[in-house]
Amino acid sequence: DGGITQSPKYLFRKEGQNVTLSCEQNLNHDAMYWYRQDPGQGLRLIYYSQIVNDFQKGDIAEGYSVSREKKESFPLTVTSAQKNPTAFYLCASTEDGVVSGNTIYFGEGSWLTVV
């Protein structure tokens, strides 16, 4: 079945550590996105990538980094510079850019907790 796989589902980070969340899709989609969701809040865009080897900052990119070396993979690194990283992280993809109006597909999410 085609879809988006995020791992790990649950992750604990110590103060000062960098952690990387994995996102893999087998939908052959060009565009991929990372969102952050806090309890009772809407989704906020962290980074997005319209094509391999290219990515753009979203609304809350500070303290995060990404790479897009392969079409199917878009890992997100939460760095120690992110002061409040505890949240639910969602990866998503579209066939091409969101501007095309295509349906957006989401992974099952990753919970990150700072301990």
Added chain:
Amino acid sequence: KQEVTQIPAALSVPEGENLVLNCSFTDSAIYNLQWFRQDPGKGLTSLLLIQSSQREQTSGRLNASLDKSSGRSTLYIAASQPGDSATYLCAALFGSNYKLTFGKGTLLTVNP
């Protein structure tokens, strides 16, 4: 500032009732609007996508409408079932920045 608002934040109804969820947006230059379902601790599942040129979309017991002039969209759920219990989010794609802007969602509980 472009914003999407969903009221109420939570709604509880008895099984079998027809219900309407509301979504309002501040910018009429909307490209499209999507409705999503989110189960607790899960990702989002797209339910319906309405392009700016359309007035409504239907899928099974779900019907979504779009009124750009009033800045509103509604999601109508017919004959609600306990399995419909979830958080429903709407998201607007505004033509000026081509980024999806999400509402905070409405938590729906359908009681048996």
